[in-house]
Amino acid sequence: MDFSTSIPIYLQIIEEFKRQIAIGSLRPGDKIPSQRELALELKVNANTVQRAYREMEILGLVETLRGQGTFICQNPRLVEETKTEMLTNLIDEFLQAMNSLGYKEEAVLELLKERCEQHQISTGQEGSNE
Amino acid sequence: MSKFLRLLRKDLEASRWPLGILSGLILLFMLFVRYKISAGWALESAIITVALPLMFFVPWFVWQSFQTLRSEWKEDTVYTLLVLPVPGWYITLAKLVGLFVEYTILLAVTLGGASLILGRVFLEFTPTAPIAWIIRNGLIVYLISLGILASVVIFIQLAFVVSKMVGRFQGLVALWVLILTNWLVGQMGMLLEPVFRWVPPIPLERVFRLDQVGLELQRFDYHLAPKIGTWLGTILLFILTAWLMERYVEIND
Amino acid sequence: MIQGSQALVVRDLRKKYPGTEALKGIDLTLPKGEICGLLGPNGSGKSTLLKCVIGLLQADSGTIEIFGQKPSRHTKAQIAFVPEIDNLYRWMTVQETIDFISTFYEDWEPQRVPDLLDFMRLEPEKRVSSLSKGMRARLKLILTLARTAPLVLLDEPFSGIDPSSRDRIVEGIVREFKSEEQTMIISTHAVGDTEQLFDSVVFLDEGTVNLQGNAEDLRVRYRKSINDLFKEVFA
Numbered sequence: 001m002d003f004s005t006s007i008p009i010y011l012q013i014i015e016e017f018k019r020q021i022a023i024g025s026l027r028p029g030d031k032i033p034s035q036r037e038l039a040l041e042l043k044v045n046a047n048t049v050q051r052a053y054r055e056m057e058i059l060g061l062v063e064t065l066r067g068q069g070t071f072i073c074q075n076p077r078l079v080e081e082t083k084t085e086m087l088t089n090l091i092d093e094f095l096q097a098m099n100s101l102g103y104k105e106e107a108v109l110e111l112l113k114e115r116c117e118q119h120q121i122s123t124g125q126e127g128s129n130e
Numbered sequence: 131m132s133k134f135l136r137l138l139r140k141d142l143e144a145s146r147w148p149l150g151i152l153s154g155l156i157l158l159f160m161l162f163v164r165y166k167i168s169a170g171w172a173l174e175s176a177i178i179t180v181a182l183p184l185m186f187f188v189p190w191f192v193w194q195s196f197q198t199l200r201s202e203w204k205e206d207t208v209y210t211l212l213v214l215p216v217p218g219w220y221i222t223l224a225k226l227v228g229l230f231v232e233y234t235i236l237l238a239v240t241l242g243g244a245s246l247i248l249g250r251v252f253l254e255f256t257p258t259a260p261i262a263w264i265i266r267n268g269l270i271v272y273l274i275s276l277g278i279l280a281s282v283v284i285f286i287q288l289a290f291v292v293s294k295m296v297g298r299f300q301g302l303v304a305l306w307v308l309i310l311t312n313w314l315v316g317q318m319g320m321l322l323e324p325v326f327r328w329v330p331p332i333p334l335e336r337v338f339r340l341d342q343v344g345l346e347l348q349r350f351d352y353h354l355a356p357k358i359g360t361w362l363g364t365i366l367l368f369i370l371t372a373w374l375m376e377r378y379v380e381i382n383d
Numbered sequence: 384m385i386q387g388s389q390a391l392v393v394r395d396l397r398k399k400y401p402g403t404e405a406l407k408g409i410d411l412t413l414p415k416g417e418i419c420g421l422l423g424p425n426g427s428g429k430s431t432l433l434k435c436v437i438g439l440l441q442a443d444s445g446t447i448e449i450f451g452q453k454p455s456r457h458t459k460a461q462i463a464f465v466p467e468i469d470n471l472y473r474w475m476t477v478q479e480t481i482d483f484i485s486t487f488y489e490d491w492e493p494q495r496v497p498d499l500l501d502f503m504r505l506e507p508e509k510r511v512s513s514l515s516k517g518m519r520a521r522l523k524l525i526l527t528l529a530r531t532a533p534l535v536l537l538d539e540p541f542s543g544i545d546p547s548s549r550d551r552i553v554e555g556i557v558r559e560f561k562s563e564e565q566t567m568i569i570s571t572h573a574v575g576d577t578e579q580l581f582d583s584v585v586f587l588d589e590g591t592v593n594l595q596g597n598a599e600d601l602r603v604r605y606r607k608s609i610n611d612l613f614k615e616v617f618a
Contacts, residue, residue: 003579006606008599043553044579045418047562048599136486144474209470213437214487215460297401376456381439382400 009044013052017061021072022083030072032062134220141198141228149232152190153239156183160243167247180244187236191229195283198225199290208381218376222368226283233279237272267335274352281364285311288371294379315363322359329354387451390415390534390566391436396445398431405431407590408445416562418580420598420609421570423587424617429570430467432587433536437464449534460488463532465523467539471511477522478507481529490530495559499525502558503551517548524552528559535560535567541577553577578609586616 003009020026032038035053039046053070056062061078064070072078098108160180167176202208211221285308293304331351393411397404405428413419421429434440436447438454449458471480477500485491500507503521511519520540527535537556541549557580560567571577584601586593593616594601598609605612 003576004608004610006602006608006611008602009579010599039557040554042579043550043557045582046557046560047417047582048579050562051599133487136483140472140483144472205473206466206468206470207472209439209466209468210472210484212439213459213462213464213466215456216487217456378441380441381434 003044009048010052010055013038013042013044013049014056014059014061017052017056018082018086021061021079022086024079026072028072028074028076028078032070032072034069133214133216134224137216137220137224138227138231141224142231144201145194145198145228145232148194149235152236156236156239157243159183160247164247173248176248180240180248183236183240187233190236191233191279192282192286194232195225195229195286196290198228199287203294212375212379212381217372218374219369219372221375222287222372225287226280229279229283230276233276263335270332270334270352277361281315281360284364284368284371288367288374291371291374291379295374311367315360315367318363319356319358319360322362323356326355326358329358331355388415389413389448390417390450391568392446392448393432393436394446396432396435396447397443398428398435398440399443405590406435406442406445409587409590409592411585411592411595413566413568413583415566417582418556418560418562418567418569420574420578420581420584421568421587422572422574422584422609422613423570423593424572426589427572427587428590429572429587430538431590433464433538433568433570436534437462437536461533463527463530463535465527465535465537465540467542469516469519471519471522473512474510476508476510477505477514480511480522481507481526484526485529488530488532490532492529492531495529496525499528499555499559502555515545515548517544520544521548521551521555524555528555531561531564533565535565537567537569539570539572541571541575542573553580556580574610574613581609584609586613588617 003012005012007015017026017032026032033041035046035049038044039049042049053062053064057064060073060075061082062070063073075081095105095108103111159182163171163176163179166179167173202211214221288311289304289307292307293300296303331353333349334352335349389412391411391413393409396406396409396411398406409428409432411432421432423429431440435442436449436454438459447454450461452458472483475483481496485493485496503525505514505518505522505525511522514522524537524540527537540552544552553576556567556569569577569580578598581598583595583597585595594612596604601612602608607615
């Protein structure tokens with residue numbers, strides 16, 4: 001993680017957990033590091049980690065069991081929801097940036113299609129991710 | 131108490147090198163005198179020479195009482211010392227007692243060395259004086275000398291601390307404080323002398339060696355009445371120093 | 384024993400030296416449990432402020448309250464102060480330094496010392512005079528972290544030391560700081576990669592508070608990292 005950006009550190013920590021949930025390296029029911037462990041690992045003020053964990057509990061990403069630790073919530077739709085949310089955010093950001101450059105949605109779609117084809121050729125991919 | 135003792139121990143450990151070297155030099159000096167005696171020196175001049183280190187004590191302890199404080203400032207350890215949660219008098223008293231210990235050690239080295247070298251002469255000197263007499267007089271003289279040492283240390287500590295409270299002319303300020311406090315304490319002694327006239331003097335005996343007759347003891351009185359006022363004044367100065375040390379000395383680089 | 388929710392309250396603090404006005408009316412409130420970054424270039428008054436809090440300097444006017452008390456011998460017992468200057472007795476060994484300092488504090492926890500020495504990679508029998516600047520900085524931090532002092536003041540703990548010592552010190556602070564019972568002020572003139580340590584920051588400029596607030600809030604409000612904000616304010 002890069003803390004020299006303008007994004008609040010606790011949000012960066014939350015984003016990192018979301019990313020790991022989305023790509024499946026953290027699964028529902030998995031134990032995550034204690035606040036202290038994570039603070040040490042990231043060399044971040046423990047209060048900031050505490051805030052990130054509190055927010056994640058409110059968001060329903062994790063739950064803390066007294067005396068046992070903090071776990072990814074046992075919500076079967078969690079992975080899908082997180083993925084969707086991250087995806088939506090990414091696309092929204094991208095669209096916003098394109099809009100600000102003066103491209104309308106249709107034009108963006110056209111450009112994107114073109115770009116995707118080139119990308120497939122250059123990386124030697126065939127077919128889609130499906 | 132353990133905090134005070136720790137400060138004392140620190141001050142003693144800090145001066146172990148100069149103390150060790152000085153003790154060694156005194157012993158070397160004694161050996162030199164011993165050699166001179168065997169080479170035919172008169173005993174009288176040997177006795178005077180052996181007492182020379184005692185004269186050196188005066189400038190040495192004036193310097194040391196200044197140095198123990200100065201080194202804390204010079205080496206920035208004052209940032210450690212003045213941050214400690216102890217009353218100011220712990221710091222100044224630890225340095226004072228530390229100097230008492232140093233003085234006692236150096237005195238013991240000098241007298242011990244001298245008596246080893248001039249043992250026979252000492253015996254010759256004191257056939258008429260019983261051991262109890264030597265101890266009693268010696269102890270009184272020792273205590274009086276501690277009192278003098280204490281007042282020297284206290285005057286210098288105050289002068290140093292006050293000089294550290296001004297930005298410029300620190301040396302000049304220190305000198306003025308020394309002169310002023312000396313005068314003040316002297317005045318106090320004179321003013322309070324009538325009040326303490328009831329205090330009996332301490333009888334002391336001086337030894338004279340008369341060439342033909344042998345030894346003679348001469349009684350004289352050490353009058354306490356004029357001293358008590360100056361002691362009280364000196365104690366007040368000590369309290370003032372400790373108070374300034376704890377509350378008003380500023381440390382800045 | 385300790386009441387109220389503020390660790391430190393400073394009001395209209397002023398301090399003049401001959402020729403300069405080091406503090407021109409500082410107002411500051413530091414809640415308990417936070418690590419506060421006291422940021423500003425050299426000569427902005429950071430050290431002067433910290434020295435007034437510990438009691439090495441007396442302010443000309445204004446008030447300081449440490450857990451509700453004015454600076455005194457009693458507040459010194461609650462503060463762990465690490466000056467920027469080399470304040471250790473050079474003739475002592477590491478162990479002797481630790482033994483000396485430990486005598487004076489009720490909140491000293493001797494059982495933490497071996498672990499801290501190990502973590503900071505210091506040998507107890509080494510003499511202070513033989514240590515590098517970074518090693519001495521690490522020793523100074525041990526003397527602070529072996530205590531559970533309610534208020535910790537670190538004056539420029541990262542300046543002029545090697546990167547690995549700096550990393551050790553950052554890690555030591557994160558590892559040992561107990562937000563339930565401690566509050567910390569870290570002054571620095573170079574934010575660099577230490578900004579993730581701070582809950583709140585105070586920007587000090589020529590003796591006045593330029594900007595202060597929660598670090599995360601400032602990142603959102605100014606859309607900048609604290610480091611970038613620092614560079615902008617003091618450009």
